[in-house]
Amino acid sequence: MSQSSFEEKLAELLSIAGDIPTPQRDKILFLARKNSEHYEILQGKISGLQNSVDYLRLGVKYLIFDLEATRRENIELRKQIEQLRGPSDTPGEKTENTE
Numbered sequence: 001m002s003q004s005s006f007e008e009k010l011a012e013l014l015s016i017a018g019d020i021p022t023p024q025r026d027k028i029l030f031l032a033r034k035n036s037e038h039y040e041i042l043q044g045k046i047s048g049l050q051n052s053v054d055y056l057r058l059g060v061k062y063l064i065f066d067l068e069a070t071r072r073e074n075i076e077l078r079k080q081i082e083q084l085r086g087p088s089d090t091p092g093e094k095t096e097n098t099e
Contacts, residue, residue, distance in 0.1 A: 006039055 010032060017028045 003043070010036060 013032055014029065017025050017032070020028065
């Protein structure tokens, strides 16, 4: 429910409450004010949660970017190590020592 829709319905309720006897009207007006206060608090919390979710999304995007960069660097470093070792030295293969 949007803020304007909520305010319209609350105003409609308050206008209808004018026809109700005083004890019930006071109770309805009190509840309407409380409802309005709680609605404002709820809207503030929703806004805070939305900001937190946006910040979390941004953090995850940075982490994914960093992970992809680390993977690319890892692949490049492995290629450099293989080039330094030479084609005959492969991991897991024992080199024979001929003396």
